[in-house]
Amino acid sequence: MLLKTIDEVDKDLAKRVRYQRKKRGYTQIQFASKCNVPYGTYKKFEQTGEISLSGLTKIAAALDMAEEIDNLFARKAYSSIDEVVKDYEKYEKTGRIY
Incomplete structure (x- = not known):
């Protein structure tokens, strides 16, 4: 917010x-x-x-600092498969990932 x-x-x-x-x-x-x-x-x-x-x-x-502009709305970088699964489960429940 x-x-x-x-x-x-x-x-x-x-x-x-x-x-x-x-x-x-x-x-x-x-x-x-x-x-x-x-x-x-x-x-x-x-x-x-x-x-x-x-x-x-x-x-x-x-x-x-152009890379900062380029990364403004970039997708989230996951560090493990567990994070991917967690976000997918959240998406299934709420329709939102972030």
């Missing part, structure tokens, strides 16, 4: 990206260029947290 609003999640993500940008020593203009995102779009993202998924993916790639 999410305890933040969507707006708060967006703004917190933008703050974390800003921190990573500054840590790497980029200005907004330099980083936007590195990401291949228009400067105005990037600036708005840092201010509001609003950006397209494509823009966010480009930013993640520039920060060497």
